[in-house]
Amino acid sequence: MLPRNSHVRSQNSSRALQVEMDFEAVAKYSKLHAKPPGLTLQYGTAGFRTKAEDLDHTMFCMGLLAVLRSKKKKSTIGVMVTASHNPEEDNGVKLIDPLGEMLAPIWEEHATHLANAEEHELQGVLTDICQKEAVDLQQEAFIVIGRDTRSSSKKLSQSVIDGVSALGGQYQDYGLVTTPQLHYMVCCRNTHGSYGTATVEGYYQKLSKAFVELTMQATSQRDGHICLKVDCANGIGALKLKEMERYLPSCFVIHFSNDGTKGELNHQCGADFVKVHQKPPVGLEMKPGERCCSFDGDADRIVYYYNDPAGHFHLLDGDKIATLISTFLKELLVKAGQTLSFAVIQTAYANGSSTRYLEETMKVPVHCAKTGVKHLHHKAQEFDIGVYFEANGHGTVLFSKAAEQKIRYQAKEEKNNQKREAAKMLENTIDLINQTIGDAVSDMLVIEAILVLKNLTVQQWDSMYTDLPSRQLKVKVADRRVIDTTDAERRAVTPPGLQERIDELTQRFKLARAFVRPSGTEDIVRVYAEADTQENADKLAHEVSLAVYHIAGGVGEQPKAVV
Incomplete structure (x- = not known):
């Protein structure tokens, strides 16, 4: 028999692909999920987000893509229907990779191509993805699906299920879960239970057990009473934290506000509102x-x-949280005698005071990554222990497998009592942290445990260092692409003369720092400035905004001074 040439092989593999992929089912289902005319979406760090009424087709396509990704990775893949801190009328979707991490960048591109494909183009795009990624269509696929409490989420998650079903994938619908809970489920399934049990109850049990064991090691628990007011943004967090309450010790008293019984999702409440407006949410x-x-x-x-006794509002954001957690971990590592590589990962938006405190006082290495959780996560993976938080409060701690094994072994076998106790506390901290993603519930429990163990009030935690006053502004430009940055977005490379002007302006103020970066989604440039006083931070931000406007093609009215 003569050997087949590559051209014939290519034709045959294409025919085989069409036989194996049920394009009739895809075509049948896709008619039920028509693409809105003219809609173009881009898969970003947070997946797709837009008005809920425009997402039916996109959700169906993400069900299709999840099946292909599952077949490629031979693993469970997650699909979360949520728009996080966006208004109620919006929704969104993101895919979760095998260890709970965000979707690989090349598959973000596939997601964008598939979501923007017209009905008659779907077959071609699906075939193209399969060929580029060498997807084995004979491989089984399993998808886990979760959704938030938005009124649109149930219908949209059904669109995802239709996409999964069209390509013959198996699935489990977890229904109403927080985003971090679905990340946890994906990781549990793909580690065959070593990370935890892939149920909501398993999540509650793992975290509560670690919290109880960790706080039991406190030498002075004040009166052992923890009292915390929690604003749940009228979202899924309220539902799940209430479910978790019965797993926590009775001394932990939670007072709920914005719990979804009245009030609109994310309206004048929630972490983003509090961070941006620097004031408490309504209803608390x-x-x-x-x-x-x-x-x-x-x-x-x-x-x-x-609030302090004078009625002044004090915010402890992601920088303060990272500082508290990394200080605690550093002290335990020293007590345990562990020589593991350890670092805090920040973005350019981290307050300069937090960076100085960590580097100069705590002697903790600090590294800067580009804005976006995926960049922080990847940088944190370079260390045995990597702590990362964005200033907005999204973050977690990553422990390498080697570090985890060393700590667990020491917690069990160490003969020195003090070292063994420190290792045991580190072990419980590992179990309390959701390493797959930033998790408000897990992070809250970690913070509360540390405050108990270190016998700290919130004021004492806040006083570790004082934030430099800062200001963030936006400047409309004709084309955001004229600005290119380097040094983890801290310096502008183009347009010519802009960075030199920023340097010149910064030198006029004490303890000053400023940078600009283009938005990822719209033609605006974001300006950040900090200085020794709020007045100086405001002046610097305004001057830098004017520089952006004049040098980088500003449109509309020129920026006004901060009032």
Whole structure:
């Protein structure tokens, strides 16, 4: 028999692909999920997000893509229907990779191509993805699906299920879950239970057990009483935290506000509102010194805050959280005698005071990554222990497998009592942290455990360092692509002269720093400035905004001074 040439092989593989993929089923289902005329979407860090009424076709396509990704990775893949801190009328979707991490960048491109394909183009795009990624269509696929509490989420998750079913994938619909809970489920399934049990109850049991064991090691628990006011943004976090309450010790008292019984999702409440507006959410009464926190709509972000006796509002954002957690971990590592590589990962938006405190006082290495959780996550993976938080309150701690094994072995076998106790606390901290993604519930429990163990009030935590006053502004430009950045977005490469002007302006103020970066979604440039006083931070931000306007093609009215 003569050997077949590559051209014939290519034709045959294409025919085989069409036989194996049920394009009739795809065509039949796709007619039920028509693409809105003219709609173009881009898969970003947060997946797809837009008005809920426009997402039916996109959700169907993400069900299709999840099946192909599952077949490619020979693993369970997650699909979460949520728009996080966006308004109620929006929705969105993102895919979750095998260990709970975000979708691989090349598959983000596939997601964009598939979502924007017209009905008659779907077959070609699906075939193209399969060929480029060498997807084995004989491989089984399993998808887990979750959704938030938006009124549109149930219908849209059914569109995902239709996509999964069209390509013969198996699925489990977890229904109403927080985004971090679905990430947890994916990781549990793909680690065959070693990370935890892939149920909501398994999640509650793992975290609550670690919390109880960790706080039992406190030498002075005040009166052992924990009281916390939690703003749940009228989102899924309220439902799930209420379910979890019965797993927590009775001394942990949670007072819920914006729990979804009245009020609109993310409206004047939630972590994003509190961070941006620097004030408490509606519906939460604060007495001086009371410890309060806010989740965002899908419970993957958290910020803390309190009022001082003079009635001034104090925000403890992602920088403060990272500092508290990394200080705690550093102290335990020293006590345990562990020589593991350890670092805190920040973005350019991290307050300069937090960076100085970590580097100069705590002697903790700090690295800067580009804005976006996926960049922080990847950088954190370079260390045995990597702590990362965005200033907005999204973050977690990653432990390498080697570090985890060393800590667990020491917690069990160490002969020195002090070292063994420190290792045991590290072990419980590992189990308390959701390493797959920022998790408001998990982060809250970690913070509360540390405050108990270190016998700290929220004011004492806040006083570790004082934030430099800062200001963020936006400048409309004709084309955001004229700005290119380097050094983890801290310096502008183009247009010529812009960075030199920013440097010149920064030198006029004490403890000053400023940078600009283009938005990922619209033609605006984001400006950040900090200085020794709020007045100087405001002046610097305004001057830099004017520089952007004049050098980078500003449109409309030129920026006005901050009032």
